[in-house]
Amino acid sequence: xxxxxxxxxxxxxxxxxxxxxxxxxxxxxxxxxxxxxxxxxxxxxxxxxxxxxxxxxxxxxxxxxxxxxxxxxxxxxxxxxxxxxxxxxxxxxxxxxxxxxxxxxxxxxxxxxxxxxxxxxxxxxxxxxxxxxxxxxxxxxxxxxxxxxxxxxxxxxxxxxxx
Numbered sequence: 001x002x003x004x005x006x007x008x009x010x011x012x013x014x015x016x017x018x019x020x021x022x023x024x025x026x027x028x029x030x031x032x033x034x035x036x037x038x039x040x041x042x043x044x045x046x047x048x049x050x051x052x053x054x055x056x057x058x059x060x061x062x063x064x065x066x067x068x069x070x071x072x073x074x075x076x077x078x079x080x081x082x083x084x085x086x087x088x089x090x091x092x093x094x095x096x097x098x099x100x101x102x103x104x105x106x107x108x109x110x111x112x113x114x115x116x117x118x119x120x121x122x123x124x125x126x127x128x129x130x131x132x133x134x135x136x137x138x139x140x141x142x143x144x145x146x147x148x149x150x151x152x153x154x155x156x157x158x159x160x161x162x163x
Contacts, residue, residue: 099126
């Protein structure tokens, strides 16, 4: 069995939760700083954002603006834009980073691994041969060769052409 280690995610898991903590998927798009919030693209019903605690380099999320916790609540317009953006994301990642494969999916409910279960979102995790190499297993160290800000700059150029 392959294991994709992401030890830096512990910062997210163990961070103190505040009672009045809002929904980042509702709050961040309302702010005016896409680079700080890692938002790559804003569509009509959905947006694309980089995961701040990625499983792998360029781990993207496609998120509806509407706060929805049940997959069946998406309307036809949201579903269409979600699927189109997933295709756009894959094409952009292919062009920019040339991954060898992808994990694309959604975790529905806490039991399925959803960290933010009340606001559904799709994950797109690019994968490369060897991204589960000896470093994470032996040295408990993952190698991500590019910082979030640099990856955001690279991908933002391609996403800006979608409009």
